[in-house]
Amino acid sequence: MDVEPFSLPLSRPLETAAGAIESREGFLVEVTIDGVDGVGEATPLPGWTEPPEVCGRALRDIEQPRTALEGDELADAPAARHGVTLAVLDAAARAAGQPLYRYLGAPEHRESVPVNATVGDGPPAETASAAENAVNEGYPAVKLKVGVRPPAADIDRIEAVRRRCPDVELRVDANGAWSGETALEIVPRLAALGVAVVEQPLSAEELAGHAELRGRGVAIAVDEGLLEHSPRAVLAAEAADILVCKPMALGGIDRARDVVETARAEGIDALVTTTIDGAIARAGAVHLAASVPEIRACGLATAGLLASDIRDGIATVEGGSVPVSQGKGNIPPR
Ligand SMILES: O=C(O)CCC(=O)c1ccccc1C(=O)O
Numbered sequence: 001m002d003v004e005p006f007s008l009p010l011s012r013p014l015e016t017a018a019g020a021i022e023s024r025e026g027f028l029v030e031v032t033i034d035g036v037d038g039v040g041e042a043t044p045l046p047g048w049t050e051p052p053e054v055c056g057r058a059l060r061d062i063e064q065p066r067t068a069l070e071g072d073e074l075a076d077a078p079a080a081r082h083g084v085t086l087a088v089l090d091a092a093a094r095a096a097g098q099p100l101y102r103y104l105g106a107p108e109h110r111e112s113v114p115v116n117a118t119v120g121d122g123p124p125a126e127t128a129s130a131a132e133n134a135v136n137e138g139y140p141a142v143k144l145k146v147g148v149r150p151p152a153a154d155i156d157r158i159e160a161v162r163r164r165c166p167d168v169e170l171r172v173d174a175n176g177a178w179s180g181e182t183a184l185e186i187v188p189r190l191a192a193l194g195v196a197v198v199e200q201p202l203s204a205e206e207l208a209g210h211a212e213l214r215g216r217g218v219a220i221a222v223d224e225g226l227l228e229h230s231p232r233a234v235l236a237a238e239a240a241d242i243l244v245c246k247p248m249a250l251g252g253i254d255r256a257r258d259v260v261e262t263a264r265a266e267g268i269d270a271l272v273t274t275t276i277d278g279a280i281a282r283a284g285a286v287h288l289a290a291s292v293p294e295i296r297a298c299g300l301a302t303a304g305l306l307a308s309d310i311r312d313g314i315a316t317v318e319g320g321s322v323p324v325s326q327g328k329g330n331i332p333p334r
């Protein structure tokens, strides 16, 4: 197994309530299984996965990728496990002569996956312009980062977006910024502005608080909470209408697919997003989303946030959706 570090600066920082994301450092993972090559990507994000040093060490310690996965050697390193899993699945899908999404179990051909635009914190006019551009480009949904400013200032931003984009599906992601009290005040105002989804309004520990916010006119999506607890615990606490599945943080596209299926079996929806991964992990997440019937718009429109990428022209947005690669495996070989 080969492990190669990379560093990808963002074209500009993504401002969130949990801090700004400025660049992404990770590792390309290359395997050969029964003579077939596979490529994966491990792109840890502190706060969401193991730290980069731990990820790199875990990857370099691996002698046999399949044995490492079978022995659950990467249980404490979700990004490393993601990279190895994606490489192994890529090789397996290639060997089977199938695009990755079909190999993962998609019941039928799938041309593309709908995606939401991702708009970081910024002043109202800037936020509204970014949202309007996204609508003009054909995005079916726009997600705004909130919680950096006081609630009243976020409401101003959302109102500015609504004026310019009367019909788009609006989502907001607070990354855990609000107290229960603030959220109980703000959620009805979001509902009045036609916001469809609020992602992680309360801190990751909160389960009962999220459960209490449901049924107030805005779907409650849990993201960080899935990692703090477990997807099972979030479902058992009835804390979410939607689970936000990040394969890098959940330890691989296989694990993330299990979470999506488990949620849906209980009548809870799920969507796929990334930690702003490089092209290979982003493409893997697109295959995962494509393997799930009728998935709602996913947070996979992040290629444009990167100033450079490990591969160009892979899993990029065209008119509000990302085309699904129909060749063998994850992405075409170089
Ligand atoms: O979901 C999206 O639209 C893009 C991805 C995103 O918002 C994100 C990116 C990196 C780390 C955390 C998050 C998040 O969803 O909170």
Ligand SMILES: [Mg+2]
Binding pocket: 173, 175, 199, 200, 223, 224, 244
């Ligand atoms: Mg989120």
